Amino acid sequence: MATPRLYVMIPTDADTVVVGAREIKSRFSSEIGAQGLSDQIKVIETGSFGPSNAGVIAAVQPDGVVYGNLTPESVGEIVREHFCKGRICGRFLLPREYPPTVEQATDARHTQAAGRIVLDNCGRIDPDSIEEYIATDGYEALGRALTEMTPPQVVETVREAGLRGRGGAGFPTGLKWSFCAPVQADRKFVICNADEGEPGTFKDRLIMEGDPHKVIEGMALCGYAIGASEGYVYIRGEYRLSVERMRKAIEDARAMGLLGKGIFGTDFDFDIEIKLGAGAYVCGEETALIESMEGRRGVPRLKPPFPASCGYLGKPTNVNNVETLATVPAIVRNGAAWFRGFGTENTPGTKVYTIIGHVRRPGLIEVSAGVTLREIIDEYAGGMSSGTFKMAQLGGTAGDVLGPEMLDVPMDYDAMQKVGHVLGSGAILVMNQTVEVADFLDSCMRFFRHESCGSCNPCRNGLQVLGEIVGRLKKKNAYPGDIELMEEVCMTLKSAAFCPLGQSPASPLMSALRYFRPELAAAVDPRRERPRTQRVRLDLVELAV
Amino acid sequence: MKNLEELRKIREEVKKSMSMRDGAHRGKIVVCMGTCGIAAGARETMNAFMQALDERGISDIALTAAGCAGFCEQEPLVEVEIKGERPVRYGHVDAAAANRIVEAHLVGGKPVGDLVFG
CATH class of the missing domain: 1.20.1440.230 (NADH-ubiquinone oxidoreductase 51kDa subunit, iron-sulphur binding domain)
Known part of the structure; x- marks a missing residue:
């Protein structure tokens, strides 16, 4: 098939599906077919690239045009005017306060410096296509680790990179892995915590919906590093699209031999299964999560023993958050020093936030760790939607409330701790003076x-x-x-x-x-x-x- | 998946087909596809360009459509814009002419003199 000259990329996540993204997609396909352009223009689904209250969105590349709030009627006009005649339909464009394309979203100074590590593919590739993930350097890290590195070297790389758990607590990931790695056992487990129960946090959902293979690759790397050959993704049951996409991704990886026995011709075996949670907040806590996986009521266990020595089924288990695992492939591929080039000394890398509340541009962002709250609100979220800033809650309902005095504190784990706060899981709820x-x-x-x-x-x-x-x-x-x-x-x-x-x-x-x-x-x-x-x-x- | 070479082979193949997704191009070909253009055969011209770019593995040139430029008599009308150079407009571009333009202008860097219009 010839290379298409135009791509219509429709971010489909749970939110846009509700407002009709799938219908819009099929409408695009039929309208394009009616104009006889099917072999020139390709319509694909992608993950979300950020904006979260703009209805169904369609990014048209390479034109760099983004349409928002699409209706079936507008689709016909866009196909006839823009795709056939090259006239961009101004009235359907996403309002200007949204970043017009993923590339232009990087205008903000810090993203430009940092780039995206976790969300680099979200909104740019088809999450259901393993080939497209491979085309963006996917599974390269796994291949290289298996053939060129020993498991302790992988652990060491992650430790040197200074990656800290992105689920909220900020525990050093390499250290966590090094607890589990030396334990001898007949079975070991890698668990990806995709329970994400914190109200206002939906970054993990959008990562799984936009780039599921990255999570799978991260899990396989973790499995290799700690000597585990079984992985589980614990996803909350409400995340239907995440489950759908992860399931498809696991099947495709299996079919290609990237999961299963003897991956990359080595003797490393690794496979992944999905477990569904029933939506209890407490199951985001790793021992409660393990209890729930074993079929019991989700109640936390008394620690110690820690999961690293006695976790799922009493075997050594390593539990990491989705975002943490999705960061691992890039670290292994590019090295610890590269990763340390982003963020701050004690919190290297980037952080994914979901920003909601009284801001002009709510949605998903990935910024260099250490960026201040003021910069996040003004540069990434387009400023306050109305009124003046009163307070923000960081990290969901269990998170701290920050007053205006805290707007200029760098957002990394240690700087936040120094002023007596916790960075949390990545939700930012911004409130103006009307909120009591x-x-x-x-x-x-x-x-x-x-x-x-x-x-x-x-x-x-x-x-x-x-x-x-x-x-x-x-x-x-x-x-x-x-x-x-x-x-x-x-x-x-x-x-x-x-x-x-x-x-x-x-x-x-x-x-x-x-x-x-x-x-x-x-x-x-x-x-x-x-x-x-x-x-x-x-x-x-x-x-x- | 038996080795890294296999993975890299898939990567290079798919990468090519995805090249049109990002905005980084050294130039673009604009095919005028108003009613007049289409009536004069702009669809075939467009297909010819797509095929010609594909055959040569050119992935840094975007191919887009535009409406009537007002020179209906010259249709199919094509404009080639290479960044940093003056845009060149070609008239009466059929499939054969499209191939010549790709070969001489995009690969060779020299506009096709006898096809230039205006």
Whole structure:
């Protein structure tokens, strides 16, 4: 077949499918067919390349034109006018505040310097085509590692690169691998954590939907490095398109001999299976995830032993986040020094964020680690959509709230820690002055109360008390002492809750107090007296400490 | 997949077909495809260009369509724009002429004098 002269690339992710991306795609194909241009113009599906509230999008290459908010009617006009006669249909173009193409999205200074490591293929290749992944240097890292490197060398490369876990905690990946690698066992496992339960975070979904083979290659590299030959991708059940694309990618890799026995003519065997989660927030925690994989209720395990020695089925197991694994092929291919050229000293590389809320251009971005929040909002998200910046929450509902003072702190793991915050998983929720802090906290607390498993007392009772306090703050009829009580319960949860779910509600609450104490204090009604029943419950919380 | 060579072979093959996806080109061929162009055979011209570029493995030249340029009598009308050079317009470009243009102008770097219009 001749090389097409024009590509219509339609980002299909779960969001655009809902608004009709598949229908638009078939409409393009039929209109192009009707004009007799089928052999000149190719319509393909790609992953998302960023914008997330612009309906169905179609990028036309090599013209560098991006249409947005497409309807079936507009498709006919675009085909007749643009594709046949070369007249770009101005009125269907994506509004100018969106970066017109992936290439032009790199206008922002930092992306240009850094380039994309994880999302480089998203929006540019057909995720269902293993050949296209190979054409963008895919599986080269795996081939080279298997034939030219020893497993300890792979571990060492990742360690030298300074890659840190992108799931939120920022634990050094190479170090994690080096725990699991020397353990002797008949079976070892690599698990890709694609549970992504943090509200507002959807980067892993878009990585799997846009470039599934990258995750597979990362897993195979991890398997080789730690001596595992079985891999599992734990995907939450709601991520239907991710499951579909990962499944197809695994099948294609198997058919090509990139998974299975004797990969690249070596004696390395590796295969991957998909496990579906049922959508419990706590299953994002690695030991709860393993419990769930074994068919039990998703409740975290007591550590130690850590999964590196005793994980899935009691065997040594390495669990990494999707983004972490998707970063590995580029590191192995280009070397640790190359990777250290991006980001900061203690957080090399790039970070993928989903930015949502009151910004002009919500969506998916990948930036050099260490870029400040101000730059992310102004340069990558097109600035505030309305009003002025009041606060942002980093890393989903379990993340910290940042006030305007924090706009210029570099966003890397250590710099954030230095100012008493956590970088988190990669969600950035930006809020303007119309949002009341108590309203926002109330919705956070409702989430935690819903997700708490109830097995430990501090979390079960503490969240109840916190929920009630925040509810009163929202109604502006809090009892005197409520804020102090909130602090106390937060500290109790932090020190006594069994798992991260119970420990994390303290993050949004305490950080909100740090920046907005006067606003919250104003919701206290000094005339109200706390009823006796309340005090009884508080004693229960006290007992838990 | 038995070895790296096999992988690299697939890569080179597919890479060629994907070359039109990014904006980095040293130039482009614009085929005027208004009603007048199509009536004069611009479709065949377009196909001829596609085939000619493919045969020679040229992947850094984009091929696009445009509407009527106002010189209907000269159709099929083709414009070749190499970055950093003055655009050259050719008239009455049929399949044979398309091949000559690709060979002389795009490969050889010299416009085809007798086909130039305007």
